[in-house]
Amino acid sequence: MGRMAGRRALLAVPVLAAVTFGVFAVAAASPFDPVKAYAGTAGLTASQENLDQLRANLGVDQPLVSRWWNWLTSALGGDLGDSAVMRQPVADVIGERLGWSVLLAATAFAVAVLLGTILGVLAARRPGRLLDRCVSSAAYTLEAAPAFWLGLLAIWLFALELDVLPAGGLTDAASDTVTPGQVATHLVLPAAVLGISQLPWFFLYVRQGVADALDEDPVRGARARGLSERTVLLGHALRSGMLPMLTLIGSRVPELITGALLVETVFSWPGIAAATVQAATSVDFPLLAALTVLATVAVVLGNLLSDLLYAIADPRVGFDG
Numbered sequence: 001m002g003r004m005a006g007r008r009a010l011l012a013v014p015v016l017a018a019v020t021f022g023v024f025a026v027a028a029a030s031p032f033d034p035v036k037a038y039a040g041t042a043g044l045t046a047s048q049e050n051l052d053q054l055r056a057n058l059g060v061d062q063p064l065v066s067r068w069w070n071w072l073t074s075a076l077g078g079d080l081g082d083s084a085v086m087r088q089p090v091a092d093v094i095g096e097r098l099g100w101s102v103l104l105a106a107t108a109f110a111v112a113v114l115l116g117t118i119l120g121v122l123a124a125r126r127p128g129r130l131l132d133r134c135v136s137s138a139a140y141t142l143e144a145a146p147a148f149w150l151g152l153l154a155i156w157l158f159a160l161e162l163d164v165l166p167a168g169g170l171t172d173a174a175s176d177t178v179t180p181g182q183v184a185t186h187l188v189l190p191a192a193v194l195g196i197s198q199l200p201w202f203f204l205y206v207r208q209g210v211a212d213a214l215d216e217d218p219v220r221g222a223r224a225r226g227l228s229e230r231t232v233l234l235g236h237a238l239r240s241g242m243l244p245m246l247t248l249i250g251s252r253v254p255e256l257i258t259g260a261l262l263v264e265t266v267f268s269w270p271g272i273a274a275a276t277v278q279a280a281t282s283v284d285f286p287l288l289a290a291l292t293v294l295a296t297v298a299v300v301l302g303n304l305l306s307d308l309l310y311a312i313a314d315p316r317v318g319f320d321g
Helices: 002-029 034-044 048-058 064-076 090-125 130-143 147-161 180-214 217-224 229-267 273-281 285-313
Strands: none
Touching: 002 064, 002 285, 064 285, 090 130, 090 180, 090 229, 090 273, 090 285, 130 180, 147 180, 147 229, 180 229, 229 273, 229 285, 273 285
16 A cells, blocks of 8 residues: 555656646736736736836746746745735635635535445346436436536525525624534535535446446355345445446546536635636636645545555455556
8 A cells, every 4th residue: 555655656746747837837828917917906007117026026027937946946845935816825825725625525525425326226226117217317417417507506496495505605694703503504505516416427337336246146146045135235236336436536536626616616615716716817826836736636646545445445456556
């Protein structure tokens, strides 16, 4: 396990370097002017000399490679720089918002995995029956439904029509403090929407994997020995059928991150979505690079987690194989 993690960490170094350079290259080619975004309305009346001085203060007057290298060396030393659009250190911007994004993504991921597994097993037990047809049809439909559309639909139904859940935010409008109860209530809709948007893939993988496992000789042999259907299903078919789904975890991380940004925006969840949008439209180089590195690290860790889970579930696959 240690050797696998070490190899992945070494491979991630050039990937992260290339990704951050790509961010600076794309931002440099962007038509948005970071100086005008930073100055705001004051930039409309400022002299060219003042704008040039501001450009030098922000460091955007340097060549592309110099800007990237200066940011990279500072980041390796623990200094992520200052966000021009947020007017505060990048580390503070991320620190204030990352926890809420992780809470939303982790809750949604748990919803998707648990519901997908349960529904997949139930559908695989009796393929072609009513439950299988209904859930499979819903899964294929949800695959084509954008997360923001599901979010707007959920707000209309549960917040406006039924008035049983809040439409967005982290706390009630009249509240000055953040309490666990309010956070839990406001988390229900965004986590459910994000989880449901990821559920179809887990359901379809589990359904197909378990259905194939139920037709294998070991499972037929277990049934012939008189083992209960529950033991056959949970002890044999589910373990074998879950293996393909474990490889799906890593590949869904990028989609989870993208979906989380959309859902956070729809529900005004105080995560990193607003910071990402503002950093992109204002060409905030330090914040853009840090957020991109964060997303890349999440993808690398997701792929590593998939491999580790697969190796644990199937002892025939070695950690160093």
